[in-house]
Amino acid sequence: xxxxxxxxxxxxxxxxxxxxxxxxxxxxxxxxxxxxxxxxxxxxxxxxxxxxxxxxxxxxxxxxxxxxxxxxxxxxx
Numbered sequence: 394x395x396x397x398x399x400x401x402x403x404x405x406x407x408x409x410x411x412x413x414x415x416x417x418x419x420x421x422x423x424x425x426x427x428x429x430x431x432x433x434x435x436x437x438x439x440x441x442x443x444x445x446x447x448x449x450x451x452x453x454x455x456x457x458x459x460x461x462x463x464x465x466x467x468x469x470x
Contacts, residue, residue, distance in 0.1 A: 402440055409433050 409430045412418065418426055454460075 399440070399444055402437055405433065406437060 409426075412426050413430055
């Protein structure tokens, strides 16, 4: 099973941006790419929200336990 990371999300978003910027993409193909990009944006937003929740939980746990550092490995899946 593939283990995706937040850096992979960044790559996917930039690939979608490049496809949308393709001036040869027209008509139905452009419409399909726009719909695909909308779906990708929705999923990406949920992934980012989840990462933010994990980070906030780590910060709270660190503060509660008197630590200065948080475990950022949890953000990488």
